[in-house]
Amino acid sequence: MNDIESELLEIVTQVRKHIEYQKTLGVISIELVPAVTASPTDEADAQSSVNKAQASATKRGNVPITEKPGPCQSAGLTAVREELGNCSRCKLHKGRKTIVFGEGDPNSVLMFVGEGPGYEEDQQGRPFVGAAGQLLTDIIVKGIKLRREDVYICNIVKCRPPNNRNPEPDEIAACEPFLLKQIEAIKPKIIVALGNIAAKTLLKTGEGITLLRGRWQTYHGIPVMPTFHPAYLLRNPKDKALVWEDIKKVIMEMEKIRQG
Ligand code: SF4
Numbered sequence: 001m002n003d004i005e006s007e008l009l010e011i012v013t014q015v016r017k018h019i020e021y022q023k024t025l026g027v028i029s030i031e032l033v034p035a036v037t038a039s040p041t042d043e044a045d046a047q048s049s050v051n052k053a054q055a056s057a058t059k060r061g062n063v064p065i066t067e068k069p070g071p072c073q074s075a076g077l078t079a080v081r082e083e084l085g086n087c088s089r090c091k092l093h094k095g096r097k098t099i100v101f102g103e104g105d106p107n108s109v110l111m112f113v114g115e116g117p118g119y120e121e122d123q124q125g126r127p128f129v130g131a132a133g134q135l136l137t138d139i140i141v142k143g144i145k146l147r148r149e150d151v152y153i154c155n156i157v158k159c160r161p162p163n164n165r166n167p168e169p170d171e172i173a174a175c176e177p178f179l180l181k182q183i184e185a186i187k188p189k190i191i192v193a194l195g196n197i198a199a200k201t202l203l204k205t206g207e208g209i210t211l212l213r214g215r216w217q218t219y220h221g222i223p224v225m226p227t228f229h230p231a232y233l234l235r236n237p238k239d240k241a242l243v244w245e246d247i248k249k250v251i252m253e254m255e256k257i258r259q260g
Pocket residue numbers: 084087088089090091092093099157158159171174175
């Protein structure tokens with residue numbers, strides 16, 4: 001077998017594994033988008049349009065969106081990202097380096113919602129990539145037995161609050177509509193709210209996470225499991241056992257969904 005054949009075999013194996021995994025989550029069909037082969041003329045036209053759009057955006061004083069949708073971005077999520085644009089709807093835009101939109105499987109059954117990006121996330125433009133992110137990844141991989149890319153991860157606010165302070169009510173109010181649109185695009189069956197701000201925002205309650213955690217709630221009809229934020233667990237490792245109790249409930253609910 002030559003290199004190309006080996007590579008093709010590897011791709012087919014990976015695709016088959018992914019489809020098997022999706023089947024375990026209850027996915028019964030996958031929408032196929034026809035591939036479009038661009039002619040050299042089309043490519044030249046497309047590049048010209050991009051150049052014009054960028055020139056026009058720069059003229060308006062906006063920074064054009066140069067980030068490409070990730071391999072897992074759906075049309076619905078791409079539309080939400082485009083609507084968000086180079087957002088300056090709240091004061092958090094002033095100190096950010098990057099808008100941290102979210103990442104993961106756009107059709108995921110399971111969605112994690114945190115509070116807001118920290119330093120590392122702001123630098124990299126990805127949610128949960130610092131030490132707390134590693135802990136969340138462990139929860140997903142070692143606890144739930146999924147790959148990180150099989151779930152969707154995002155935050156209540158998409159820009160880093162200065163000095164990692166809590167997002168303020170006006171900032172949450174400005175950003176939450178985009179979270180809701182993300183949820184509408186992804187249609188998760190379960191949301192895990194990570195920490196006080198995420199739980200209070202989603203559940204519209206003044207109750208703290210210590211009281212909320214471990215009890216199923218709903219957000220726009222979707223079951224929500226509130227639990228402690230991984231950053232809290234780094235400071236209070238003794239409470240990892242409580243989070244594990246909450247995650248076991250999530251695993252049981254996913255099993256029920258899988259069985260229909
Ligand atoms: S936090 Fe949200 S609303 Fe505020 S500037 Fe960033 S993307 Fe816009």
